Amino acid sequence: MKLQNSEAAVQLSPDAFRINGKSELLLCASLFYFRIPRALWKERLCQLKAFGYNCIDVYFPWNFHEMEEGVWDFTGEKDAEQFLRDAAEAGLWVIARPGPYICSEWDGGALPAYLFVKDNLRIRDNDPHFLQHVSRWYDQILLILRENSIDQQGSIIAVQLENELDFYPCNDPKGYISALRDMALQHGVTVPLIACAGQGGLEAASGFAEGVIPTCNFYPNDQDPSFEEKVLIYRDELHERGLPLLVTETNRSHFLLRRLLSCGVKLLGPYLQASGTNFGFTNATNNWGNPLSFLTSDYDFHGMITPEGHIREEAYEGRLLSNVIQAYGSSLAESIPDSSEHSHYRLTLKQGGQLIFLCNVTEQDDEVFLQNADTSFPRYTKLASKPNRCPILPLNVPLQTWGIEDGMVLYATAEISIVKHLSDRTVVVLHAEHESEISLKFSEEIEIVSGNMTIHESTDQLTVSYSPEGKDANILIRLSNSVLLELVGLSRSKALSLERIDEAGNFHFGRMAAEPSVSQDVTARWAQSLINPIVALTNESIHLGDRADNLEKHGVYRGYAWYESRVTIPSDKCYKGLLLERASDVVSLYADDTYIGTMTPAGGSQFIPVPTGLSMEPKLTARTEIWGHSNFHDIRLPSLELTALKGLTSITAVTNIIDISQNWRVKALRVGEPFAPYADPSYADRSWPIASCGGWLNTDLPSYECYRKEVVTSKDADSWVLHLNGKFSHAHVYVNGQPVGKLTPLQPYADLTPFASAGETLFIALFSEKTYESPSGRILIYEGNSAKAWRLSSAKETELLKHAEAAKDAAFAVDGSVELKPGQMSWLYGELCDDNEGRGWRVYIAGANMKLTVFFNGHLVGRLWTKGGTSRPVFRGGNDESFYLPGPWFRPSGNEMIILLEAVALNEDAHIESLSFVPVAGAEGGYV
Numbered sequence: 001m002k003l004q005n006s007e008a009a010v011q012l013s014p015d016a017f018r019i020n021g022k023s024e025l026l027l028c029a030s031l032f033y034f035r036i037p038r039a040l041w042k043e044r045l046c047q048l049k050a051f052g053y054n055c056i057d058v059y060f061p062w063n064f065h066e067m068e069e070g071v072w073d074f075t076g077e078k079d080a081e082q083f084l085r086d087a088a089e090a091g092l093w094v095i096a097r098p099g100p101y102i103c104s105e106w107d108g109g110a111l112p113a114y115l116f117v118k119d120n121l122r123i124r125d126n127d128p129h130f131l132q133h134v135s136r137w138y139d140q141i142l143l144i145l146r147e148n149s150i151d152q153q154g155s156i157i158a159v160q161l162e163n164e165l166d167f168y169p170c171n172d173p174k175g176y177i178s179a180l181r182d183m184a185l186q187h188g189v190t191v192p193l194i195a196c197a198g199q200g201g202l203e204a205a206s207g208f209a210e211g212v213i214p215t216c217n218f219y220p221n222d223q224d225p226s227f228e229e230k231v232l233i234y235r236d237e238l239h240e241r242g243l244p245l246l247v248t249e250t251n252r253s254h255f256l257l258r259r260l261l262s263c264g265v266k267l268l269g270p271y272l273q274a275s276g277t278n279f280g281f282t283n284a285t286n287n288w289g290n291p292l293s294f295l296t297s298d299y300d301f302h303g304m305i306t307p308e309g310h311i312r313e314e315a316y317e318g319r320l321l322s323n324v325i326q327a328y329g330s331s332l333a334e335s336i337p338d339s340s341e342h343s344h345y346r347l348t349l350k351q352g353g354q355l356i357f358l359c360n361v362t363e364q365d366d367e368v369f370l371q372n373a374d375t376s377f378p379r380y381t382k383l384a385s386k387p388n389r390c391p392i393l394p395l396n397v398p399l400q401t402w403g404i405e406d407g408m409v410l411y412a413t414a415e416i417s418i419v420k421h422l423s424d425r426t427v428v429v430l431h432a433e434h435e436s437e438i439s440l441k442f443s444e445e446i447e448i449v450s451g452n453m454t455i456h457e458s459t460d461q462l463t464v465s466y467s468p469e470g471k472d473a474n475i476l477i478r479l480s481n482s483v484l485l486e487l488v489g490l491s492r493s494k495a496l497s498l499e500r501i502d503e504a505g506n507f508h509f510g511r512m513a514a515e516p517s518v519s520q521d522v523t524a525r526w527a528q529s530l531i532n533p534i535v536a537l538t539n540e541s542i543h544l545g546d547r548a549d550n551l552e553k554h555g556v557y558r559g560y561a562w563y564e565s566r567v568t569i570p571s572d573k574c575y576k577g578l579l580l581e582r583a584s585d586v587v588s589l590y591a592d593d594t595y596i597g598t599m600t601p602a603g604g605s606q607f608i609p610v611p612t613g614l615s616m617e618p619k620l621t622a623r624t625e626i627w628g629h630s631n632f633h634d635i636r637l638p639s640l641e642l643t644a645l646k647g648l649t650s651i652t653a654v655t656n657i658i659d660i661s662q663n664w665r666v667k668a669l670r671v672g673e674p675f676a677p678y679a680d681p682s683y684a685d686r687s688w689p690i691a692s693c694g695g696w697l698n699t700d701l702p703s704y705e706c707y708r709k710e711v712v713t714s715k716d717a718d719s720w721v722l723h724l725n726g727k728f729s730h731a732h733v734y735v736n737g738q739p740v741g742k743l744t745p746l747q748p749y750a751d752l753t754p755f756a757s758a759g760e761t762l763f764i765a766l767f768s769e770k771t772y773e774s775p776s777g778r779i780l781i782y783e784g785n786s787a788k789a790w791r792l793s794s795a796k797e798t799e800l801l802k803h804a805e806a807a808k809d810a811a812f813a814v815d816g817s818v819e820l821k822p823g824q825m826s827w828l829y830g831e832l833c834d835d836n837e838g839r840g841w842r843v844y845i846a847g848a849n850m851k852l853t854v855f856f857n858g859h860l861v862g863r864l865w866t867k868g869g870t871s872r873p874v875f876r877g878g879n880d881e882s883f884y885l886p887g888p889w890f891r892p893s894g895n896e897m898i899i900l901l902e903a904v905a906l907n908e909d910a911h912i913e914s915l916s917f918v919p920v921a922g923a924e925g926g927y928v
Contacts, residue, residue: 166204377413670704
């Protein structure tokens with residue numbers, strides 16, 4: 001594969017990643033400008049640089065810059081070009097990832113939601129209609145990337161096309177990736193183009209398109225003992241294609257990164273070492289729950305740097321690994337895995353010698369002996385392999401690696417982390433957690449000038465040892481050409497805190513930063529304004545007619561919406577409940593001013609029983625919130641599909657629940673036998689036995705069975721929905737010979753209305769797949785009358801804040817906890833003083849049954865849902881009990897926090913007991 005011309009600034013070969021002619025090992029951290037306030041971009045970039053990273057990867061979310069079709073914004077907090085300039089100024093290379101799809105637990109994976117309602121459009125595929133829209137995005141972003149590439153005025157060294165396409169059912173990956181490649185080339189992008197595989201499907205992710213380099217994303221168990229074996233298979237496959245192994249995403253532990261390094265990886269890309277916040281309505285829904293989860297506003301996987309900029313312990317591991325990488329320089333950057341059989345993985349260095357990776361994935365220490373030719377070592381000490389450690393030990397490494405003409409490191413049971421050339425000597429810093437020995441060989445005699453290491457052998461071969469438990473150890477050696485070589489032995493803990501060695505040879509140690517956890521009193525005044533929960537927080541609305549519809553079809557892509565309708569049932573009927581259809585993400589339902597409950601139906605249907613005797617008014621209001629479009633594609637639930645729409649499509653007042661569980665005609669089918677003939681109402685089934693649905697005993701597993709039944713509908717209903725209520729396996733549903741759909745345990749509802757009429761006979765056929773667990777439960781038909789006369793209103797950030805401002809006139813002071821009855825809503829206003837010198841706060845919520853949408857000085861900083869109630873979904877992605885108030889968003893005076901409160905439990909009051917403010921620390925508090 002031809003990767004680039006010979007004069008390109010970035011050149012790749014099977015064993016090297018060269019930048020401006022120099023081979024580099026890339027330690028690359030994810031850092032996302034769209035999750036960090038602009039005023040903190042430089043600070044975060046410098047933090048990563050200070051802790052050893054030489055590269056960042058950054059997504060560019062399409063729907064962040066085009067929030068409405070055709071309206072582009074690259075200003076202020078969205079100034080992507082300024083972020084790239086800041087990265088170059090900080091001395092960091094950049095892997096740019098413009099999508100069009102990025103995943104990243106971001107709303108819709110960054111695909112604009114207006115795409116989901118375009119006719120005849122296949123996203124993430126070689127579809128001309130989709131590519132036409134992608135071209136508009138690329139017209140905007142690729143010009144910025146081109147101008148900030150390393151061969152122009154910036155530091156971008158690669159551009160990623162798409163993202164983990166092998167997770168998605170793309171019909172033509174080669175054609176699709178080739179089309180994206182052509183767009184990039186047409187826009188003048190000259191750096192390498194890459195495409196990452198999320199689950200190892202190199203061809204499915206890249207199509208093996210000419211000129212596009214496949215890369216790997218690995219998310220293993222860090223203690224998986226077979227991990228290196230897997231990685232080396234991919235390394236060999238790419239090597240045969242003339243390509244290096246680049247790992248664009250992986251876990252954040254540097255223990256795992258060391259394991260990857262042992263396999264010859266040239267790009268180490270731990271995902272999200274610098275955390276952030278999903279400001280605004282940018283959260284996603286995801287399949288990390290059961291299977292549904294909501295992504296928190298806090299976006300933090302516990303990497304090196306917290307969302308507010310505190311340094312975690314893992315950052316010091318990053319700096320230590322970076323020191324090791326820099327110590328061996330280009331010799332390590334061009335190393336190759338040793339294919340010989342060894343007990344531990346090894347790399348053969350370009351300039352000679354090897355590195356042994358002493359990886360321990362167990363939970364206990366293990367005494368180790370290593371082999372060097374005919375000699376086992378250590379000889380004078382014991383080498384303990386510690387759990388979750390992977391020290392990198394030198395073997396037969398020539399001192400020429402560091403510019404010293406004579407000598408070789410035969411072996412060391414300590415890790416070499418820094419080599420520093422001073423005016424009078426070369427300092428080699430080693431570290432270990434145990435007593436260690438270092439053996440060197442020289443062609444001529446040497447002189448021991450000074451030191452406190454224990455000497456075991458001298459003359460032309462020198463073996464010394466030291467204990468990290470004592471004081472710092474050193475030995476100064478004069479070589480035959482009067483060159484001075486100093487070995488300095490540290491404990492691992494001191495090596496982690498070593499910041500630098502100055503030109504005079506002084507060692508500068510820092511201290512481990514401590515993340516603040518103690519709250520402080522904040523000067524604040526609070527007021528509350530109750531609001532009518534069934535009245536939209538905006539004055540504008542549209543008429544939908546007698547059928548509701550999804551929000552995106554009406555230009556609503558984020559925020560809140562209110563559906564208003566009326567339902568009329570026959571005078572001789574009473575409510576059994578209400579049935580939501582195709583509803584998501586959050587739906588709070590009211591009958592006139594009676595609160596029915598808050599649900600998270602995951603894009604499907606949901607039956608809500610109404611208590612007996614409850615008087616139901618004809619007016620229905622459904623307040624919905626788009627928590628976020630799915631960032632992943634999962635067909636188990638409707639809202640997890642990448643193109644899933646939000647809002648709802650219908651509400652039915654259920655007046656009759658028909659139990660049809662019994663007395664079905666049943667027939668066992670052969671594997672692969674077609675369904676259609678048995679779905680025909682005219683098929684003669686009089687000879688078939690009669691059983692309850694799922695009750696036929698069959699010795700075959702899995703077994704395939706057909707169930708047939710007739711049901712007469714009511715004369716005054718206009719809506720019918722089938723529900724497999726219980727433990728049922730997959731079932732295909734036919735009505736009057738027409739296919740309705742497939743039901744699963746996670747999607748147990750089927751809308752029969754398009755196939756049914758009032759007062760007529762429905763012929764239902766179910767084709768069930770029975771596995772090891774026998775079906776149980778009931779089969780129900782919900783029958784009733786659908787709501788009519790629909791109106792729709794919606795509110796995004798601007799409309800919500802406008803309403804909050806108008807509602808201030810009715811606000812009353814509050815002191816202490818805030819309480820709401822089920823279904824109530826209110827605005828909560830807080831006037832804050834900047835009591836932390838502009839550094840900001842982490843705010844923790846104590847309460848129950850309350851959903852919060854938090855604004856600070858005009859920015860939506862967090863959405864939370866406190867514990868309690870049965871409808872609360874699973875939350876993933878970060879802390880679900882707190883939000884961040886960025887210091888740069890404070891003003892000299894007039895700082896205002898505005899919170900929309902919603903009481904979302906049906907039978908319990910909601911309350912906010914307290915807000916606890918934990919200060920963001922300054923430099924004196926461990927903030928680097």
